[in-house]
Amino acid sequence: MTNILWLRASLISKVVVYVLLTLAVIFTLLPFVWAFINSIKTSTATFEPGAFIPFITFQPTLDSWHNVLSDPQAINAFISSIVVSVGTTAVALILGVPAAYALARFQFPIGSSDIALWFLSQRVLPPAVVLVPFYLLMVYLQLIDTWTGLIFCYSAFNLAFAVVIMRDIFRDVSTEIEDAAKVEGATPWQIFWKISLPLSVDGLVVTAVLIFAFTWNEALFAAALTSQSATTFSALVLASRSTRGVDFNIAAVNTLIGIIPPVVLYFFVQRYLARGLSFGAVKG
Amino acid sequence: MKAKHVRPGEYGAVFKYVLLLPAVLWVVAFTFVPLIFVIHYSLANYVLGLGITDYVGLENYADVLASDRFWHSIMVTAAYVAISVPIEVVLGFTAAWLVNLGAPWSYGFRTVIGTPLFTMEVAIGYLGVTLFSSQGGLVPAVLGLAGVHVPWLSTAWGGIAAAILLDIWRWTSFVFVIVLAGLAGISSDLYDAAILDARNHWQVMWRLGVPLAWPVTTIAILLRTVECLKVFAIPYALTTGGPGTSTEVFSAMDYLTTVQFFNFGQGSAMGVIFLVMVAALLTVFFKQMRKRLA
Numbered sequence: 179m180t181n182i183l184w185l186r187a188s189l190i191s192k193v194v195v196y197v198l199l200t201l202a203v204i205f206t207l208l209p210f211v212w213a214f215i216n217s218i219k220t221s222t223a224t225f226e227p228g229a230f231i232p233f234i235t236f237q238p239t240l241d242s243w244h245n246v247l248s249d250p251q252a253i254n255a256f257i258s259s260i261v262v263s264v265g266t267t268a269v270a271l272i273l274g275v276p277a278a279y280a281l282a283r284f285q286f287p288i289g290s291s292d293i294a295l296w297f298l299s300q301r302v303l304p305p306a307v308v309l310v311p312f313y314l315l316m317v318y319l320q321l322i323d324t325w326t327g328l329i330f331c332y333s334a335f336n337l338a339f340a341v342v343i344m345r346d347i348f349r350d351v352s353t354e355i356e357d358a359a360k361v362e363g364a365t366p367w368q369i370f371w372k373i374s375l376p377l378s379v380d381g382l383v384v385t386a387v388l389i390f391a392f393t394w395n396e397a398l399f400a401a402a403l404t405s406q407s408a409t410t411f412s413a414l415v416l417a418s419r420s421t422r423g424v425d426f427n428i429a430a431v432n433t434l435i436g437i438i439p440p441v442v443l444y445f446f447v448q449r450y451l452a453r454g455l456s457f458g459a460v461k462g
Numbered sequence: 463m464k465a466k467h468v469r470p471g472e473y474g475a476v477f478k479y480v481l482l483l484p485a486v487l488w489v490v491a492f493t494f495v496p497l498i499f500v501i502h503y504s505l506a507n508y509v510l511g512l513g514i515t516d517y518v519g520l521e522n523y524a525d526v527l528a529s530d531r532f533w534h535s536i537m538v539t540a541a542y543v544a545i546s547v548p549i550e551v552v553l554g555f556t557a558a559w560l561v562n563l564g565a566p567w568s569y570g571f572r573t574v575i576g577t578p579l580f581t582m583e584v585a586i587g588y589l590g591v592t593l594f595s596s597q598g599g600l601v602p603a604v605l606g607l608a609g610v611h612v613p614w615l616s617t618a619w620g621g622i623a624a625a626i627l628l629d630i631w632r633w634t635s636f637v638f639v640i641v642l643a644g645l646a647g648i649s650s651d652l653y654d655a656a657i658l659d660a661r662n663h664w665q666v667m668w669r670l671g672v673p674l675a676w677p678v679t680t681i682a683i684l685l686r687t688v689e690c691l692k693v694f695a696i697p698y699a700l701t702t703g704g705p706g707t708s709t710e711v712f713s714a715m716d717y718l719t720t721v722q723f724f725n726f727g728q729g730s731a732m733g734v735i736f737l738v739m740v741a742a743l744l745t746v747f748f749k750q751m752r753k754r755l756a
Contacts, residue, residue: 180564182653183663187563191663195560199571202557206574209631212600213589225597277485284478295748297485298684300493302740304692306716307733310726311499334492337485342681366477384643397584397695398713402721416584416699426592433585440580448573 216430217242224426242427246435252414258404259411260439262328263393267386269333274340275382279370281341282348283356294345297338305398316403323404331399336389343388347381348374383450391440411436504730522731531707532732535715536739538622542697542711543690546629551683553630554637559671561638562645572642579635586628587699591615594624594700615701618708625697625709632696633689637682644678645671687747691740712736 187195216224218238223229229236246252277297281290312331313322321327351374359369375382400413409417415432418424504522506514526532561572593600594614601624605612614620648671656670672679694713697703703710703718716736720729 181562182650182657183666184563184565186657187663192565195563195565199557199560199565199575202553203571203574205631206578206635208600209586209589209593210577212593216589216592223598224592225595227598228603229598230600230603273485273488276481280478280481286478286482293482297489298688299741299744300489301685301688302691302737302744303493303497304694304713304716304733304736306692306694306713306720307730307736308493308496308500309717310503310720310729311496314499315496330492334488337489341485370481388639391580394580395582395695397582398717412582412584415582415588416695418588424588424591426588429585429588430592433581433589436582436585437577437580441577444576444580445573448569 210434213430213433216427217434219427221425221427224430242425242431246428246431251409252411252432254407255409255411255414256435258325258408259394261325262332262400262408262410263390263439265325265329266332266336266393267389269329270336270340270389271382271386273333274337275344275375276370277337278341278344279348279374281345283353283374290345294342297341301335301338305396309398309402312399313402323406323408325408327403328400328408328410331403332393332396336392339389339392340385343385344378344381347378351377380450383447387440387443387447390443394436394440500730500733502730503726504734506727508724508726510724518727522727523735526728526732526735531710531715532735534707535710535712536736538709539691539693539712542622542626542629542693543687546626546633547683547686547690549630550634550637550686551679554634554682555641555672555675555679557634557638558641558645558675559667562642576635576639578632579639581632583632583695584699586632587625587696590624590628590696590700593628616705618705621701621704621709622697625700628696628700629690629693633686637679637686640682640685641675641678644675648674684744684747688740688744 184192184195215230215232218232218240219229219236220239220241223236226236232238280286281293284290286293316322316327316331319327321330355373355377356369359373364372395412397410397412397416400410401416404410404413411432415429415436418429418432503514505517505519506522507516507518509515557575561568561575592598594602596602596614596616599614602612602614612620612623614624652670652674653666656666660666660669692713693711694717697709697711698714698717701709703714707715712732716729716732719725719732
């Protein structure tokens, strides 16, 4: 939808807008282009001065792509990342969304915004601080190096997003619709499940994408709590330093492969992002 | 506003707890229980293989507070957050405002500008090494054409600056996505009204856009600050804290103390100290934010 501000803008304003947006796009794309150039270099060429243009200043090769794609460990890590991210998103939403709804609709002895803040407060905890107790906890639960163990941890960390964002979204769902349903004899559960939730799908999708992306990105816990079979892609990338020094051409391939699943997801849900979330802001 | 949304709990008395409790218990089990362990370790002398050998009271805390390396990492982290978060918020907000104008091709702009949010920070840190390296790095080569020579990865401030640039690249998209979603929720009637008594476009942005998007922006600022205080992957992958430990952020130091040197006692104590400092900061921050919201 085109904004009236754009329709009324002067030609100069329009040019300025396009120039700024184009600069933003260049700034955003440059590292990706650089990653691609690195990915087709040999590992010695990655630190060769002036090796910027394929075929002209260096001889491109697909070796590093071949290395990564034929490495069973990398494939396994990739699958792990997908399973763990999807699982985490599911668990965080299943637990977080009902809680968010309760906080948006009902009164509690403690203020609902204080409870939401409490959820958020555990995001303050730097992962490095709780690494050891988590490790011991996972050993105790026999969940070390398993997908389940990672999903448990990550869903707890990301629950705050589900609670805080969805609470604000539910607050924007008109209570009149719910009241009408109540008069018709709907149970509280039906009101939540059949009315409020479907009306909040946009927010749900955005929350899911954010949780997926955050989980996908996490490396520290994944590195500490897995050793082999459940290692995620980001943990594999992190570990590439300790094993054989960093092969930066391989790291570049990993950068590019690593963005595929979340970016694909992002493309699919784009339209939801545009419809507008207010995160509790007053709508006009 | 609150009263309008929250209804008296006439029929929800039990139901509301059924909805809320699983989430609360999950968070307690998986974050607050470990936190209690951390406090426990922080008071003890932990030897790998033997477990806790004895309790040393506040000795770990005293050691941490007397450690230059700890305070240095706090300063690095503070500088990192203080520089990168405001820039990310300003850039992210501006980009969201421009894209929200709905000019032709904004769909494409939106897609591209949001993409960095979905990259892996570790990979970006490694990519940064090749971007900023004095040997064959893209950034020094481009700046070199303009006669500018910055010692990116060989000095402390250069390393921090490089990490901050990567952080800005990676996380501006987060502010962008959240603020854009907020801006899309503003009714077009408000623009119609605002344009009548504003002199130009930028005035509309300041008078209408910023106030209306402020609550969403507050959430973005808060989340960004909280995440940034924990920053680990980008600077660690980029510089490993070097040269020496000059660019070491708090999380990296705590990680090395616990995981590499297995000094659980001190690692836990510094975690608790950090947590207290962050909690104090956020309390003040929240009070300010609430005042402005009210």
